[in-house]
Amino acid sequence: MNFLPIHAAPIASFIFLITLVTSLYALYVDNRVYQQFILHPYYFFRKKKYYTIITSGLVHAGLLHLILNMITYYFAAFLLEAVFLGSVRFLLLYVLGLIISDIPSLIRYRNRPEYRSLGASGAVSAVIFSFIALNPFQKIYLYIFPAPAWLFGVLYLIYSFFAAKNDPRPINHDAHLWGALTGLILTWIWFPNALFSLI
Numbered sequence: 001m002n003f004l005p006i007h008a009a010p011i012a013s014f015i016f017l018i019t020l021v022t023s024l025y026a027l028y029v030d031n032r033v034y035q036q037f038i039l040h041p042y043y044f045f046r047k048k049k050y051y052t053i054i055t056s057g058l059v060h061a062g063l064l065h066l067i068l069n070m071i072t073y074y075f076a077a078f079l080l081e082a083v084f085l086g087s088v089r090f091l092l093l094y095v096l097g098l099i100i101s102d103i104p105s106l107i108r109y110r111n112r113p114e115y116r117s118l119g120a121s122g123a124v125s126a127v128i129f130s131f132i133a134l135n136p137f138q139k140i141y142l143y144i145f146p147a148p149a150w151l152f153g154v155l156y157l158i159y160s161f162f163a164a165k166n167d168p169r170p171i172n173h174d175a176h177l178w179g180a181l182t183g184l185i186l187t188w189i190w191f192p193n194a195l196f197s198l199i
Contacts, residue, residue, distance in 0.1 A: 101125065121172065122172075122175035
């Protein structure tokens with residue numbers, strides 16, 4: 001991706017910077033930020049901590065979690081805002097991706113006081129799949145093998161669906177799946193020709 005100046009993608013730049021700063025601050029300066037920002041379905045309903053459906057995307061479980069999300073975001077978000085969507089649509093995509101991707105977890109774990117979720121993965125999935133919807137034949141590398149973006153998308157959706165049901169690790173695959181679907185659906189609503197061309 002060619003370097004784009006901040007003014008070409010102001011929303012993507014702001015989200016990138018605020019997520020980095022907030023996550024690093026929570027990781028290395030004040031761990032209490034986690035308690036305030038993390039999505040905790042049990043208390044989301046009982047204590048009306050509705051803001052956490054947004055703030056949970058500003059903190060990450062560790063440095064590797066943060067780096068993976070931000071690298072993935074970097075390679076799609078700036079170009080997506082500057083060239084394809086514009087600032088208003090990009091902001092809507094990111095925020096809706098963040099919110100919708102957490103709704104299944106809120107419902108599934110609303111009576112589980114031990115469950116917590118954090119990270120921008122759902123919103124990042126929405127960004128990536130919006131890019132895929134607009135550029136389905138762009139080459140993406142699966143390890144060392146180049147593949148069209150649409151194939152990567154199909155494999156990712158299948159993996160996320162089954163992992164959400166079977167993976168014992170505390171990874172919110174539901175957020176990945178629903179964030180990706182949000183990105184696809186919103187983009188096809190805005191640009192129906194992209195769907196028709198793919199078909």
